Amino acid sequence: MSALHIKKGSTSHSAYELRDPNGEIIEKHTLAVLVENEPGVLARVIGLFSGRGYNIESLTVAEVDHLGHRSRITIVTTGTPNVIEQIKAQLGRIVPVHEVHDLTVEGQSVERELAMFKVAGTGDKRIEALRLAEIFRANVVDSTLESFVFEMTGTSEKIDAFAELMRPLGLIEQARTGVAALSRGPK
Amino acid sequence: MTRQMTGADMVVQALKDQGVDTIFGYPGGAVLPVYDAIFQQNDIKHILVRHEQAAIHAAEAYARSTGKVGVALVTSGPGATNAVTGLTDALLDSIPIVVFSGQVPTFMIGTDGFQEADTIGITRPCTKHNWLVKDTNALAETIHQAFHVATSGRPGPVLIDLPKDVQFADGTYVGPQKARKSHYQPKLKADIEQINDLAALIEKAERPVFYTGGGVINSGPAASQLLRELVEATGFPITSTLMGLGAYPASGDKWLGMLGMHGLYEANMAMHGCDLMINIGARFDDRITGRLDAFSPGSIKAHIDIDPSSLNKVIQVDLPIVGDIAHVLEDLLKVWKSRGRKTKDISAWTKQIADWRAVRCLDYKNSETVIKPQYALQRFEELTKGMDRYITTEVGQHQMWAAQFLGFEDPNRWMTSGGLGTMGYGFPASIGVQVAHPDSLVVNVAGEASWLMNMQEMGTAIQYNLPVKQFILNNERLGMVRQWQQLLHGERYSNSWSDALPDFVKLAEAFGAKGIQCSDPKDLDDAIMEMINYDGPVIFDCLVEKHENCFPMIPSGKPHNEMLLGDASTEDAIKSDGAVLV
Numbered sequence: 193m194s195a196l197h198i199k200k201g202s203t204s205h206s207a208y209e210l211r212d213p214n215g216e217i218i219e220k221h222t223l224a225v226l227v228e229n230e231p232g233v234l235a236r237v238i239g240l241f242s243g244r245g246y247n248i249e250s251l252t253v254a255e256v257d258h259l260g261h262r263s264r265i266t267i268v269t270t271g272t273p274n275v276i277e278q279i280k281a282q283l284g285r286i287v288p289v290h291e292v293h294d295l296t297v298e299g300q301s302v303e304r305e306l307a308m309f310k311v312a313g314t315g316d317k318r319i320e321a322l323r324l325a326e327i328f329r330a331n332v333v334d335s336t337l338e339s340f341v342f343e344m345t346g347t348s349e350k351i352d353a354f355a356e357l358m359r360p361l362g363l364i365e366q367a368r369t370g371v372a373a374l375s376r377g378p379k
Numbered sequence: 380m381t382r383q384m385t386g387a388d389m390v391v392q393a394l395k396d397q398g399v400d401t402i403f404g405y406p407g408g409a410v411l412p413v414y415d416a417i418f419q420q421n422d423i424k425h426i427l428v429r430h431e432q433a434a435i436h437a438a439e440a441y442a443r444s445t446g447k448v449g450v451a452l453v454t455s456g457p458g459a460t461n462a463v464t465g466l467t468d469a470l471l472d473s474i475p476i477v478v479f480s481g482q483v484p485t486f487m488i489g490t491d492g493f494q495e496a497d498t499i500g501i502t503r504p505c506t507k508h509n510w511l512v513k514d515t516n517a518l519a520e521t522i523h524q525a526f527h528v529a530t531s532g533r534p535g536p537v538l539i540d541l542p543k544d545v546q547f548a549d550g551t552y553v554g555p556q557k558a559r560k561s562h563y564q565p566k567l568k569a570d571i572e573q574i575n576d577l578a579a580l581i582e583k584a585e586r587p588v589f590y591t592g593g594g595v596i597n598s599g600p601a602a603s604q605l606l607r608e609l610v611e612a613t614g615f616p617i618t619s620t621l622m623g624l625g626a627y628p629a630s631g632d633k634w635l636g637m638l639g640m641h642g643l644y645e646a647n648m649a650m651h652g653c654d655l656m657i658n659i660g661a662r663f664d665d666r667i668t669g670r671l672d673a674f675s676p677g678s679i680k681a682h683i684d685i686d687p688s689s690l691n692k693v694i695q696v697d698l699p700i701v702g703d704i705a706h707v708l709e710d711l712l713k714v715w716k717s718r719g720r721k722t723k724d725i726s727a728w729t730k731q732i733a734d735w736r737a738v739r740c741l742d743y744k745n746s747e748t749v750i751k752p753q754y755a756l757q758r759f760e761e762l763t764k765g766m767d768r769y770i771t772t773e774v775g776q777h778q779m780w781a782a783q784f785l786g787f788e789d790p791n792r793w794m795t796s797g798g799l800g801t802m803g804y805g806f807p808a809s810i811g812v813q814v815a816h817p818d819s820l821v822v823n824v825a826g827e828a829s830w831l832m833n834m835q836e837m838g839t840a841i842q843y844n845l846p847v848k849q850f851i852l853n854n855e856r857l858g859m860v861r862q863w864q865q866l867l868h869g870e871r872y873s874n875s876w877s878d879a880l881p882d883f884v885k886l887a888e889a890f891g892a893k894g895i896q897c898s899d900p901k902d903l904d905d906a907i908m909e910m911i912n913y914d915g916p917v918i919f920d921c922l923v924e925k926h927e928n929c930f931p932m933i934p935s936g937k938p939h940n941e942m943l944l945g946d947a948s949t950e951d952a953i954k955s956d957g958a959v960l961v
């Protein structure tokens with residue numbers, strides 16, 4: 193049997209605790225799902241996640257090929273390795289889904305998110321906000337005498353960090369797009 | 380072929396071009412144009428059911444008993460919502476059906492129009508795929524695609540929502556050949572290395588078992604044929620799920636009987652003790668596995684399934700193989716034969732199985748005065764065995780006894796609601812089967828409670844001269860519920876009896892059918908023969924023992940080797956942690 197390099201026996205876990213966070217490691221994966229841009233396709237994908245109890249950390253969608261009517265849905269999800277495999281298999285059998293890529297395992301990838309922050313304040317706080325925005329390479333896209341709207345792109349972690357810094361400086365509203373991701377390299 | 384016609388005519392034309400000759404349905408305002416088109420032709424026969432749920436179950440059973448696609452037609456709003464149970468049933472049992480629903484005209488969608496429902500939204504999770512067609516020019520292609528999706532890969536139900544203006548408008552019809560090819564093309568053939576690996580496992584196994592399921596039936600008659608060849612060639616024992624009965628003949632000497640919660644002792648013990656489990660088109664359902672961490676602990680597991688999401692879903696297997704059963708079995712036989720047709724000596728295993736078989740797990744205490752439900756089915760089996768026979772069932776104890784006591788020699792002869800467990804399935808299913816096989820004996824083995832859930836279909840049976848036999852094992856109880864309450868809920872029988880039952884004989888007569896009642900074991904054979912020989916629908920009210928329990932039983936939360944074999948073993952059988960499971 194060993195010649196086949198396959199392990200013996202079934203898993204030790206039960207379906208009733210398949211998603212037990214203590215039982216197995218929870219991983220975070222970024223999936224790129226290429227779909228036919230037809231009505232309801234997003235509802236199918238979201239319905240799959242809610243119906244089967246999978247997590248969505250972030251989800252973005254836009255048409256990327258207007259002639260071919262293809263949209264790209266980027267989903268950041270978490271789960272045990274088995275659940276992640278199930279998610280991919282379940283996505284793969286949705287009829288208008290053409291391709292499912294797990295960017296987390298298919299080599300290296302780059303991930304970016306765009307965010308906008310409205311920060312209101314005057315005096316030192318205002319100056320400090322502007323200074324930090326420069327360090328983080330956030331752009332000012334709107335300003336009044338007592339507010340800025342900053343725009344920045346970066347990894348979700350960088351955006352989180354910037355938001356934390358802005359909070360005591362008068363952050364009153366933020367909008368984030370969720371993650372867009374591509375694999376690195378020529379293919 | 381391309382030509383101009385109305386959307387309603389396109390529906391009829393596309394059905395003809397797809398080889399459909401029968402549909403089941405119920406009209407209403409939003410599908411009147413299609414009904415008008417049906418009226419003006421003779422190629423497609425429409426069976427008017429009495430409830431949309433019944434239309435779907437009839438279409439399912441039509442599909443399952445013929446291997447063709449089942450088709451149903453319902454109106455918008457309540458017509459569509461009544462179809463939801465049937466769609467879900469077909470999804471869980473992977474039955475290919477195409478359902479057309481009427482919809483308010485496109486310009487009214489979203490206005491809460493009369494009989495408007497978000498049918499696409501409601502049926503999205505209970506169909507394999509669904510389409511709202513907003514342009515008559517897209518209709519023909521959508522219908523052809525719907526048939527393709529329903530039948531390709533793992534089969535399933537699809538729905539096409541048809542706004543009324545789309546049915547009225549003119550458009551260009553395209554035939555199936557001209558329609559664009561769908562990108563949806565599931566993989567049929569498995570990788571040859573995996574087939575090789577499986578052949579190697581077969582060669583080395585000392586305690587092998589084939590565990591087969593509905594996928595073998597869905598794959599078509601060739602799959603059943605190849606399965607039989609494989610079983611005979613290897614000599615390995617074989618068990619099957621509820622959905623797979625008939626793929627391998629019950630008279631075959633390698634047959635272990637059904638496995639699972641109410642499966643046979645020898646089948647479950649073989650699953651527990653095997654060293655090689657070859658799952659062919661089954662899905663490790665919780666009714667099969669029992670407690671997962673104790674499921675077949677010492678075995679290498681191979682799993683063949685056309686749906687990649689079935690693999691490693693509940694049980695991590697050692698050798699997952701994606702492919703169509705017939706294709707994979709054909710390749711497997713070829714490869715295994717070319718490697719020299721080798722197997723180990725498995726006589727010790729066969730001997731062990733014979734010992735398990737000797738337990739005679741289906742034995743029950745018979746009675747001279749009361750008809751035991753098992754006895755009723757044994758007599759029925761004895762009297763109808765070898766006939767050109769199709770069986771449908773409702774859901775409950777009677778369903779499990781039917782699976783245990785009736786033998787199926789061929790695929791497509793057994794129609795039952797497995798995944799969803801839908802009470803009310805059996806009667807309309809018997810209608811669908813009888814429509815497809817007008818000259819065959821079609822019997823619905825029913826419980827009285829389930830049967831009442833779609834009893835309105837008596838009208839359909841009479842109208843179309845369908846001689847369906849309703850063999851009701853009447854225990855005046857929601858028997859399966861009562862059994863669980865006895866074993867799990869301290870014999871507190873909350874709402875689990877059938878009060879105020881109708882007089883079934885009079886009920887039959889009220890519809891113009893024949894009614895038979897039998898309560899004495901001595902009269903049973905004659906009564907069964909009377910039912911079979913009557914040329915027309917029969918309701919057979921078979922009054923059986925009220926408190927019989929269905930054994931063997933693997934209590935929830937228990938492994939296969941802790942089966943209950945009879946009433947004596949049930950004391951404290953189910954612990955509270957098992958009680959939360961269904």
Ligand SMILES: Cc1ncc(C[n+]2csc(CCOP(=O)(O)OP(=O)(O)O)c2C)c(N)n1
Pocket residue numbers: 773774775776777778800801802803825826827828829830852854856857858859860
């Ligand atoms: C639509 C539906 N409702 C409820 C149930 C739960 N249920 C399963 S078996 C059963 C009792 C069935 O009684 P009967 O048809 O008389 O069959 P018996 O078990 O007595 O043979 C019930 C209520 C179900 N399976 N389906």
Ligand SMILES: [Mg+2]
Pocket residue numbers: 775826827828852853854855856857858
């Ligand atoms: Mg009953």
